[in-house]
Amino acid sequence: AQDFNRLLDTILGYTAMLAQRMADQPEAAHIVEEIARASEQAAGLSRQLFTFSRGDVEGHQPLHLSTVVHDMERILERIIDTDIRYEADSPEDVWPVSADPAQVEQVLLNFMINARDALENGGTIKVRYENVTLEDGLAGLDLKPGSYVLLSVSDDGPGIDPNHLNNIFDPFFTTKEDEKAAGLGLSTVHGIMKQNHGAVLAKSAPGEGATFCAYFPRSYEEPGLGPNGEPDSPEDDFRKAA
Missing domain, CATH: 3.30.565.10 (Histidine kinase-like ATPase, C-terminal domain)
Structure with missing residues (x-):
């Protein structure tokens, strides 16, 4: 899934550059827009397949x-x-x-x-x-x-x-x-x-x-606070971000 998404990111990146160059060509710009839309849909489908098959709860x-x-x-x-x-x-x-x-x-x-x-x-x-x-x-x-x-x-x-x-x-x-x-x-x-x-x-x-x-x-912890009600330490913030 990650390799597929990297390919889609490349397509979307070049599509955005192409769209800028074709801003004054409506017909061509429309085609580029459709390519970008299809790529975004493919990326969304990839995320859904990954989530559907995944059984972990990391990131909570x-x-x-x-x-x-x-x-x-x-x-x-x-x-x-x-x-x-x-x-x-x-x-x-x-x-x-x-x-x-x-x-x-x-x-x-x-x-x-x-x-x-x-x-x-x-x-x-x-x-x-x-x-x-x-x-x-x-x-x-x-x-x-x-x-x-x-x-x-x-x-x-x-x-x-x-x-x-x-x-x-x-x-x-x-x-x-x-x-x-x-x-x-x-x-x-x-x-x-x-x-x-x-x-x-x-x-x-x-x-x-x-x-x-x-x-x-329901969570009994407030966002940004640890289980004892104390603010998260920088190490906690880094761990959550990772």
């Missing part, structure tokens, strides 16, 4: 979901169409979670892309995160009782066929056109949440939109 650290959402807002705004409204609801005092920031980004990005594709005629996408305490776990999911932070992405599109809900997180399952998706996005999310000892589910009804939910276990 205490973090706030609000920080991840805020840092990704510019990217999220770029992937949604102009006729789609984006809303983020961030209540105060939401607990931190223990997760790999890159994996949280993948969960959010896949949820957003799925919601965007459902809104062919425009609509609204809402992102929300909130504290949830489950005393009896969650019916139908391998989720233990405890405290979680729920990240949800909702759309007001046409909804999902009930016959598809049970398979929505299966690898290579997709209701989209073949050239539009590989069917790995939501299965990647399922794998990530399993690695994080959380869970993911989809709620929908025809004509009532869809909501995708990811339950992250």
